[in-house]
Amino acid sequence: MTPQHSPFARKLGAFVVLSPEELQLLDRLHSRRRTFPARRDMIYEGQVDRSAYILASGWVSSYKLLPGGTRQIVDFQIPGDFLGLRSVLFRTADHNIEPITRVQASEVQVHDLLDAFNTAPRLAAAVLWAASRDEAMVVEHLVDIGRRDAKQRMGHFLLELGARLKLVGLGSNEGYNCPLTQYLLADALGLSAVHVNRVLRELREDGLVSFQNGKVIFKDFDGLVELSEFDRHYLDHEGPLMK
Amino acid sequence: MTPQHSPFARKLGAFVVLSPEELQLLDRLHSRRRTFPARRDMIYEGQVDRSAYILASGWVSSYKLLPGGTRQIVDFQIPGDFLGLRSVLFRTADHNIEPITRVQASEVQVHDLLDAFNTAPRLAAAVLWAASRDEAMVVEHLVDIGRRDAKQRMGHFLLELGARLKLVGLGSNEGYNCPLTQYLLADALGLSAVHVNRVLRELREDGLVSFQNGKVIFKDFDGLVELSEFDRHYLDHEGPLMK
DNA sequence: CGATCACGCTGATCCAGGTCAGTCATTCTT
DNA sequence: AAGAATGACTGACCTGGATCAGCGTGATCG
Numbered sequence: 440m441t442p443q444h445s446p447f448a449r450k451l452g453a454f455v456v457l458s459p460e461e462l463q464l465l466d467r468l469h470s471r472r473r474t475f476p477a478r479r480d481m482i483y484e485g486q487v488d489r490s491a492y493i494l495a496s497g498w499v500s501s502y503k504l505l506p507g508g509t510r511q512i513v514d515f516q517i518p519g520d521f522l523g524l525r526s527v528l529f530r531t532a533d534h535n536i537e538p539i540t541r542v543q544a545s546e547v548q549v550h551d552l553l554d555a556f557n558t559a560p561r562l563a564a565a566v567l568w569a570a571s572r573d574e575a576m577v578v579e580h581l582v583d584i585g586r587r588d589a590k591q592r593m594g595h596f597l598l599e600l601g602a603r604l605k606l607v608g609l610g611s612n613e614g615y616n617c618p619l620t621q622y623l624l625a626d627a628l629g630l631s632a633v634h635v636n637r638v639l640r641e642l643r644e645d646g647l648v649s650f651q652n653g654k655v656i657f658k659d660f661d662g663l664v665e666l667s668e669f670d671r672h673y674l675d676h677e678g679p680l681m682k
Numbered sequence: 683m684t685p686q687h688s689p690f691a692r693k694l695g696a697f698v699v700l701s702p703e704e705l706q707l708l709d710r711l712h713s714r715r716r717t718f719p720a721r722r723d724m725i726y727e728g729q730v731d732r733s734a735y736i737l738a739s740g741w742v743s744s745y746k747l748l749p750g751g752t753r754q755i756v757d758f759q760i761p762g763d764f765l766g767l768r769s770v771l772f773r774t775a776d777h778n779i780e781p782i783t784r785v786q787a788s789e790v791q792v793h794d795l796l797d798a799f800n801t802a803p804r805l806a807a808a809v810l811w812a813a814s815r816d817e818a819m820v821v822e823h824l825v826d827i828g829r830r831d832a833k834q835r836m837g838h839f840l841l842e843l844g845a846r847l848k849l850v851g852l853g854s855n856e857g858y859n860c861p862l863t864q865y866l867l868a869d870a871l872g873l874s875a876v877h878v879n880r881v882l883r884e885l886r887e888d889g890l891v892s893f894q895n896g897k898v899i900f901k902d903f904d905g906l907v908e909l910s911e912f913d914r915h916y917l918d919h920e921g922p923l924m925k
Numbered sequence: 926c927g928a929t930c931a932c933g934c935t936g937a938t939c940c941a942g943g944t945c946a947g948t949c950a951t952t953c954t955t
Numbered sequence: 956a957a958g959a960a961t962g963a964c965t966g967a968c969c970t971g972g973a974t975c976a977g978c979g980t981g982a983t984c985g
Contacts (some may be wrong), residue, residue, distance in 0.1 A: 503825050506911050511825040525814045556803045563799055563806030571768045574817040575776055582746050582754040584828045585872030629828030631943055668749050874973055
């Protein structure tokens with residue numbers, strides 16, 4: 440895997456070693472590059488003519504709206520992530536996808552993907568793996584919301600995001616830039632914005648992390664890992680599983 | 683799709699129309715049939731020599747344990763469901779899988795699956811679709827726990843389970859048999875067992891559902907759908923998407 | 926056949942986090 | 956430059972659900 444390939448190819452490379460032909464196929468998926476402004480849905484629940492996207496730059500949120508007017512953010516996507524896979528495979532999109540910042544992404548249509556699978560079945564396995572990894576993250580959020588208190592939840596979330604950003608070269612154990620507002624955090628963590636604010640203050644006062652002016656800074660990484668019961672190996676892949 | 687095929691084939695058939703050859707391939711996946719007693723883990727977190735299974739009969743729970751001793755049940759599996767896909771694709775299993783009742787399941791190894799993908803790439807797409815459907819359910823649980831109160835949560839859960847059982851012929855809008863204890867419900871819904879009991883009583887007193895002696899009986903289906911903000915079309919697939 | 930266990934069920938009390946109702950500092954508009 | 960948004964931040968108060976402590980019943984077992 441060489442750096443001239445897309446972050447998406449890099450991600451899949453963590454699972455299978457891809458041949459030059461397979462890499463070329465992947466690069467061809469990136470031909471339809473599009474730009475989206477912040478805050479206008481790229482995909483919305485119920486939409487029928489759906490596309491999927493591979494994120495090149497910017498941040499995106501996937502969420503569901505409830506009749507009561509509240510929303511639950513299921514996950515944030517960062518560069519290299521696949522968006523809207525489910526909306527392509529299902530008859531209609533089952534969730535909304537909204538850019539948080541200005542976003543650049545490559546549009547992928549169902550048949551592009553299926554054609555790629557036909558010519559290179561190993562790609563199918565790789566995409567299945569990537570989808571499973573996403574599911575693992577959703578599962579972790581479920582555990583977060585179901586069984587951790589607000590402070591642990593926030594800590595775990597900030598650490599996970601850090602780990603993901605590190606993988607694509609946008610963060611380190613020192614910290615990272617983060618365009619999320621406290622409202623977005625609240626909707627992702629199942630808390631109120633007010634409480635998010637309180638929790639962030641507590642974490643700051645405890646000397647664990649600070650999140651101010653769009654910057655997350657880990658003050659006591661190990662302490663935070665311990666508080667949040669964060670599994671250091673979760674999302675870790677040391678070398679491809681399949682040759 | 684004819685009934686002599688496995689529930690798993692039936693499920694995939696909801697996405698792609700499968701050729702006789704593809705069906706045969708799927709049936710071959712069912713060769714290693716195994717039986718498991720209730721309550722002994724089939725797969726546990728950190729396990730390295732992992733298999734996946736296709737459930738033939740019985741109920742299973744997938745859960746995560748937290749250091750504090752609590753657990754979060756991520757999902758229950760019923761006949762026709764794939765179990766432990768992630769534990770096959772990842773280096774080690776990231777969650778536990780425990781039978782609730784006595785269980786019969788077919789063991790599937792990674793290479794079985796990959797061989798099948800190689801000979802029939804459309805199967806890969808179908809499995810990807812099934813995995814995405816599972817993810818959609820996890821997402822729904824996330825919304826449940828994050829943004830619905832205990833009563834809605836319970837209602838939504840019982841309705842979803844009903845819909846899933848109906849698909850495999852084990853339930854109807856009248857009700858279904860359900861071997862889950864209040865403790866299991868609690869761990870799945872992020873509640874305490876005590877509160878589960880109270881919520882079930884309230885739902886019963888409201889004349890919406892009763893859950894007694896291993897039987898869920900819908901007394902006022904529409905009322906429950908409304909209370910729980912249940913989307914009737916979620917998990918509905920009228921005819922395959924791809925020919 | 927008494928003991929133990931699993932499960933359902935209940936009342937009393939407590940607290941994490943929600944809700945309400947703001948203030949203040951920065952942009953973004955016009 | 957006034958006004959309108961947006962986002963961070965606070966204190967006062969309220970409540971859904973947790974926790975604790977205990978009862979009843981039927982099944983299993985030595």
